[in-house]
Amino acid sequence: MKKIILSAAILLGSLTTMNAQDQAQNATPAEQTASATQEFTxxxxxxxxxxxxxxxKKSYPDAVLAKAYVNEKKEYKLEITVKDQSATVFTDVDGNWLKK
Incomplete structure (x- = not known):
C-alpha cells in the first residue's frame, strides 16, 4: 500500500514539473521580455x-543608434544597427560595456 501511495505522489509531482516547463516554453516573447523592458525608460x-x-563610436564605428533607454542605475540600453543586423547593447554611464 505504501508503495502505491509513494508511486502516485512521485507521478503527480513529475507531471506538475512537466506542466510548468511546458507553460514557460509556450510563453510569447513579449511575456518573456516584459520585465527587462519595464525597468528602462x-x-x-x-x-x-x-x-x-x-x-x-569606438567599439562599433559603423553602428547606427536607433533608440536609447536608461534605468534607475544609470545603465543604458542601446538599440543599434550595424549593416543589416540589429543588436541591443548595454553600457554604464562611464561607457563601460555590460553583459545582460
Missing part, C-alpha cells in the same frame, strides 16, 4: 552622456 539619443556615445 526611453531617452533621446542626443541626451546620452558623452562617455556612452564615445564608447559606441
Amino acid at each position: 526611453e531617452v533621446k539619443t542626443e541626451d546620452l552622456p558623452t562617455a556612452v556615445t564615445e564608447a559606441l
Whole structure:
C-alpha cells in the first residue's frame, strides 16, 4: 500500500514539473521580455552622456543608434544597427560595456 501511495505522489509531482516547463516554453516573447523592458525608460539619443556615445563610436564605428533607454542605475540600453543586423547593447554611464 505504501508503495502505491509513494508511486502516485512521485507521478503527480513529475507531471506538475512537466506542466510548468511546458507553460514557460509556450510563453510569447513579449511575456518573456516584459520585465527587462519595464525597468528602462526611453531617452533621446542626443541626451546620452558623452562617455556612452564615445564608447559606441569606438567599439562599433559603423553602428547606427536607433533608440536609447536608461534605468534607475544609470545603465543604458542601446538599440543599434550595424549593416543589416540589429543588436541591443548595454553600457554604464562611464561607457563601460555590460553583459545582460
